[in-house]
Amino acid sequence: MSSPTPEDLLRQFKFSFLINQDTRTKSVNLLGTIASAPAILIAEKTAFDISAFNLSHFPAPALLPAVALVEKNDIYHWFLASTVSGVRTADALAQGGADVKITMIWPATEAHVRKYSKQNVRMVEETAEVYRRCVWPYVQAKREGGRLGWVYNILEGKAEAESVIVRDDDPVEGFILLPDLKWDRKTMASLYTMALVQRRDITSLRDLKKRDVPWLKRLQANIIKGVCAKYPSVEPDQLKLYIHYQPSYYHFHIHAVSVTHDGGMGQAAGRALLLGNVISQLEWMGGGEEAGFADVTLTYFVGEESELWQGVFEGLREKRNCEEAAAVEDGVVGDGMAA
Template identity: 60%
Template sequence: MSTNPAEEEAKLRKFNFTRILNQDTRTKTVNLLGEIESTPAILIAEKTAFNVVGPHLTKFSHDLHLPKVSLTGRNDIYHWFLASQSSDYGEVKLTLIFPATETHIRKYTHQQLRMVVETPEIYKGLVKPYVEGKRGNGRLDWVYNILEHKAEKESIIAEDTDDEEGFILLPDLKWDRKTMASMYTMAVVRRRDITSIRDLKKKHVPWLKHLRRRIPEAICQKYSDIEPDQIKIYTHYQPSYYHFHLHAVSISHDGGLGQTTGKATLLGNLISWLESLGGDEETGLEGVELTYFLGEESELWQGVFKEINGKGKG
């Protein structure tokens, strides 16, 4: 068997693509079936990791003018770019958060995870006041900019203008808006009285069913390459921001921790959960015990659950 580099490269360049066998949007890997001189061959392509040596990253930030960089969207402190292919970096999605707060820094810092149990008492006494504090001081301005058409209007996929049941559906910043296998959209509801699943009650079930029907319909009307049963719709607890919203994602896309147990709840399961609760129409999830994970750098861990979990170790 030849080990001559030139011969092996020549062999690679004879690869004739036939079809895609598989792709992983999480690891940025694609498995290709083809032929080399009429013999079946498989080519596995994977995007490499960034070089995290300090000087290289400094050069990266200074050299952003070298590849073609196009602004794909902006809302408040969030700016989104796409840097086209270059010999050094390839195609890169760039998100600029500026100015960044300490909360942002904590969120995007690598951290250990901890499981926590949030009882109704802990929620009402400690977590709910924290949530209410996070809704003030302009923290949700970027959400209201979307709802009021002050930002991202050109990106809207679909809109329902009803004050109670309405929503705006638009691409999530995690999606390149081209690759349907990694399709990632976000539905921001118009009503402002729901912060998270904790505020949902049995009376909200018809509204949630409306969202479960309308969101896939809107996506499939916009994009012909996906069908309703290839879309998963879920919400987070705890969410990144406290205005109720849903994520509608291609079922083939691996979204990492954001789609795992302890973070994401499928909309269909959420509806069934609410329907199964006893009591009247005002009964809701404020009175149930929830188990989920937090990062050790998060304010909720530092300010609430670190002490609670510590007491439980005795």
């Protein structure tokens, strides 16, 4: 008996809860099950190419008569779909008939549910000491147990090979550039690509040192060159390259997107750092070639449902509040005694 296709699995999804809705991106995050295992569906409206699309024909939400798999990698599946009854074939979807993108995560973990659920966010201050003592163990744990398997699948050519824009297998200089699955691959105003470096010794911004500046500059130039060669209508100064901190996964990667793309929280201060600014900061750091971001204080936001907040920063916040309260009480008592 043949295994069910990703499309079959998608049709088996049983809805449990709406865990988030974003009217800006016109997306919904649904929690449910597939074959009794937790699953998350992230459905969003694709960007409209207004040069070829009549906005007066905007379709009303309905059941999806057509679904086509775009890519599959480990537990992640990406689909194009249509709410229009006349669009029923994969070819029609690929040629512009899709009006919905769907990301399916199956089986989904509790960490996935937390990540995609609506939550409050907090600004945190991560000193070099807090990073080394508290955050680095968290990063190490996140890299264990095959959590980066889907990244290595791409680097090793086992997944998304047909989507690759640039492949350079040099273990030091190399990188893989490919379209991000958030992008419909047609609308240049929302162009979104990602570069995964071949090096496996850099987990995040924290591992970058002054000695990495020449490498980062070459990487920056080659990413821009690759994007512009693949999409000739895009000019170098129409791209912005940035790094996330904290990143979603701990293998160093760079986002290269259209300057007109609205990435919401993903491009907000407290999450995204422009690559050019990172390079400049490293160049001006004192302390020799080994100086780097491991030695500085970084301020960013985290969600209250994240493991990083609940496992690290919430406890640090409570400890700080207790210490401040004790200091105030000691000051009051001291003043009274002095009087």
